[in-house]
Amino acid sequence: MHRVKVDALTPEMSVPAREWRHLRVLRLRAGDTIRVFDGRGAEAEATVSALHEGGATLTLGASVEGAAETPQPVTLAIALLKGDKLADVTRAATELGVARIQLLTSRYADVPDIGPAKLERLRRIALEASKQSRRAVTPDVLAPIPVTQLRADGPAFIAHPGTHARLTDHLTWDAPVTVVSGPEGGWTDAEVTHLERAGFTPVTLGPRILRAETAPLALLGAIVATGV
Amino acid sequence: MHRVKVDALTPEMSVPAREWRHLRVLRLRAGDTIRVFDGRGAEAEATVSALHEGGATLTLGASVEGAAETPQPVTLAIALLKGDKLADVTRAATELGVARIQLLTSRYADVPDIGPAKLERLRRIALEASKQSRRAVTPDVLAPIPVTQLRADGPAFIAHPGTHARLTDHLTWDAPVTVVSGPEGGWTDAEVTHLERAGFTPVTLGPRILRAETAPLALLGAIVATGV
Incomplete structure (x- = not known):
């Protein structure tokens, strides 16, 4: 499953420009599910709610436990x-x-x-x-x-x-x-x-x-x- | 100290052709000391006894304990x-x-x-x-x-x-x-x-x-x- 880094996990999220080119090649369509993460330990599922020229809007889904981190940084x-x-x-x-x-x-x-x-x-x-x-x-x-x-x-x-x-x-x-x-x-x-x-x-x-x-x-x- | 791989540690050793070009750049002279090792765990000091066109002869010196190996291979x-x-x-x-x-x-x-x-x-x-x-x-x-x-x-x-x-x-x-x-x-x-x-x-x-x-x-x- 494709993972996109966003600035923060919020109910509605825009895909940052730097991530957009990775997503484009996947030919995602509205309704598709991907993963989003904020780079600080939070990760969740997200649904593509809208696609437009040069970007996409994502709707936050269920959060995923960040099980891949060490007990202390x-x-x-x-x-x-x-x-x-x-x-x-x-x-x-x-x-x-x-x-x-x-x-x-x-x-x-x-x-x-x-x-x-x-x-x-x-x-x-x-x-x-x-x-x-x-x-x-x-x-x-x-x-x-x-x-x-x-x-x-x-x-x-x-x-x-x-x-x-x-x-x-x-x-x-x-x-x-x-x-x-x-x-x-x-x-x-x-x-x-x-x-x-x-x-x-x-x-x-x-x-x-x-x-x-x-x-x-x-x-x-x-x-x-x-x-x- | 420069280390040269030889075929075996013997009282007199020739420097193999593949090693010679490394040695040449060091401008070694007769009497200089280097290290020799056989790739199977034995290592020793050696003295350059003679230099000639395309090679050198080494005389075996004191052996060096191979302390760099794990207890079992x-x-x-x-x-x-x-x-x-x-x-x-x-x-x-x-x-x-x-x-x-x-x-x-x-x-x-x-x-x-x-x-x-x-x-x-x-x-x-x-x-x-x-x-x-x-x-x-x-x-x-x-x-x-x-x-x-x-x-x-x-x-x-x-x-x-x-x-x-x-x-x-x-x-x-x-x-x-x-x-x-x-x-x-x-x-x-x-x-x-x-x-x-x-x-x-x-x-x-x-x-x-x-x-x-x-x-x-x-x-x-x-x-x-x-x-x-």
């Missing part, structure tokens, strides 16, 4: 990566249930910053991936902050080769969860010191060297494999 | 995927410690078969990724067999949306481990029945729909996050 905080790596991580992280992707600048990040066009592209990728993975939440992709300003508002983890601590042993769902993932060039000592002071728990991903685009998926894979 | 059995997806999975799965990648044909596989050139390319990718992740083992990439002929010779797992069983609860290291990952189009009922009879335990990756290239990394991520 998970944030992936990730250093800027080169080329399409950040796009690939955004897509997979969305499938793996993150609620938020916080981009980070850091001393050895692959690129120093990200432009508005690239940021917008990541947001579109997160939207598409949330639809394809049947989620009612579209992760926010937040403009970069320096890693030295990153705060943890609950259980927070950083992969570290030198530790034997396991993420899943420390995974309580009593507050939002954050996992942080570094650039190809690693963190500076000062950045590591900040993260430790900010309460990030070092956890193991085994003794091998993982690329910067593989490590975040391994961390998130470990979380989803617990069944959330 | 892990096999990723994966249905054929389209385009570069299989290359991406091979690269990441190698970093995540698999000893073997068994390709599978299946009813709804993205492509019906894989040619010798593409298979050879996957093997080169596994070799490169094993070097970059500092492994002494290069995963075998095995030509496809039908999924209905896949056997499990130890704990074996298949991701299944309908279960709450956790991979890590069933992960004993008393025999080689196998994880199986399906094609974008899923398995047929007959294929699922075969896998169940062959002893594959269904395990959860949460309630979301994962793409065929994300699910295997989540399964392997869950394994490495236990610290192996």
Whole structure:
């Protein structure tokens, strides 16, 4: 069933222009049923009540339980990566249930910053991936902050080769969860010191060297494999 | 330190032609020290004893403990995927410690078969990724067999949306481990029945729909996050 993101679930809804071209190719007719979601966890059935040039009106139907979300929101905080790596991580992280992707600048990040066009592209990728993975939440992709300003508002983890601590042993769902993932060039000592002071728990991903685009998926894979 | 794959660790070794071009760009000189590994778990230091047109001779030094391998070999059995997806999975799965990648044909596989050139390319990718992740083992990439002929010779797992069983609860290291990952189009009922009879335990990756290239990394991520 086709899923359309709307601004809010209201009794009567217009299909936003950005969604309209997806709907057009389906050749929907008045009376057809689709799914609508607001990107913040609410999802419902909706009936096409009217079609007109360049748009459609939808009537809200029964709500659908948003069963695809983790018990608390998970944030992936990730250093800027080169080329399409950040796009690939955004897509997979969305499938793996993150609620938020916080981009980070850091001393050895692959690129120093990200432009508005690239940021917008990541947001579109997160939207598409949330639809394809049947989620009612579209992760926010937040403009970069320096890693030295990153705060943890609950259980927070950083992969570290030198530790034997396991993420899943420390995974309580009593507050939002954050996992942080570094650039190809690693963190500076000062950045590591900040993260430790900010309460990030070092956890193991085994003794091998993982690329910067593989490590975040391994961390998130470990979380989803617990069944959330 | 540069790592070179050799056929076997012997007192005197020739650098294979396929490795020579990597070494040339390093402008090594006689007396320089590098690492050699045989792709089956053995790794050692080696000294460049002689350089000549188109090759080099190495003298074996102290062996290095291969600490980067899981307690038992892990096999990723994966249905054929389209385009570069299989290359991406091979690269990441190698970093995540698999000893073997068994390709599978299946009813709804993205492509019906894989040619010798593409298979050879996957093997080169596994070799490169094993070097970059500092492994002494290069995963075998095995030509496809039908999924209905896949056997499990130890704990074996298949991701299944309908279960709450956790991979890590069933992960004993008393025999080689196998994880199986399906094609974008899923398995047929007959294929699922075969896998169940062959002893594959269904395990959860949460309630979301994962793409065929994300699910295997989540399964392997869950394994490495236990610290192996």
